[in-house]
Amino acid sequence: ISGATAAIERMEQALQAVEIDSTRLHISVAAHSQLVEPILAEFGDFLRTIQFHAPQIPFVSNVSGQWITASEACDPDYWVRHLRQTVRFADGLETLLAKPDLLLLEVGPGQTLSTFARQHPARGGQQTVLASMRHPRQQVDDSSFLYNSLGRLWLAGVQIDWAATVGNESRRRVSLPTYP
Numbered sequence: 001i002s003g004a005t006a007a008i009e010r011m012e013q014a015l016q017a018v019e020i021d022s023t024r025l026h027i028s029v030a031a032h033s034q035l036v037e038p039i040l041a042e043f044g045d046f047l048r049t050i051q052f053h054a055p056q057i058p059f060v061s062n063v064s065g066q067w068i069t070a071s072e073a074c075d076p077d078y079w080v081r082h083l084r085q086t087v088r089f090a091d092g093l094e095t096l097l098a099k100p101d102l103l104l105l106e107v108g109p110g111q112t113l114s115t116f117a118r119q120h121p122a123r124g125g126q127q128t129v130l131a132s133m134r135h136p137r138q139q140v141d142d143s144s145f146l147y148n149s150l151g152r153l154w155l156a157g158v159q160i161d162w163a164a165t166v167g168n169e170s171r172r173r174v175s176l177p178t179y180p
Contacts, residue, residue: 002033025112032087040080047076065091089116097122103156105149106131128156 001011008024015022030036054070061068063081065088072078096102097120104127106114111131118129130152134145147165154160 002030003035004030023112031083032085036083040084043083044076044080047079050076052076060092060095062087062089062092064088066095089113090120093117093120094122097124097127100126102127103153103158104129105153106133109133109136111135128152 001008012022012024052074055068055073058067060066061072061082063072063078063085093116096104097117104114104117106112106117106129110133114129114131117123117127123129130149132146132149134140134142138145150160150165
């Protein structure tokens, strides 16, 4: 749900009244709602000054919930619609989860999207779903959380550039005893 704060608060109360859980996202922008309409023309004008190129990495459109086409990705009007239209996140997850070999990684603060991905009925438990950053309420060091996620990515078969993760730090390998 996106819109004015008062309207969102009323919807939260209505959901609570019928015992439906809801979680407010940690954003302060009413994207994808009628509140962005006053800026859409100016946004479109700005986008028409940009030279778009077909994506090199496939991604799912939040407008359609399907794999984006090169023509959509290069169309400024698509991005105007993207800012205003409903996010089809569940449809996009279904598209992604149809590929059992994909791993899903939420990049950015919080874990809202990875939580949605874990709960999606099309997941069936096959795909690994990870977050790159801790939830704001988690009491864990940010670096520890990130390294744990990197380790879990590695365990899932992702090639990690370990040298890039430590920068110019000096590291040494320590042999540990083996156990039967």
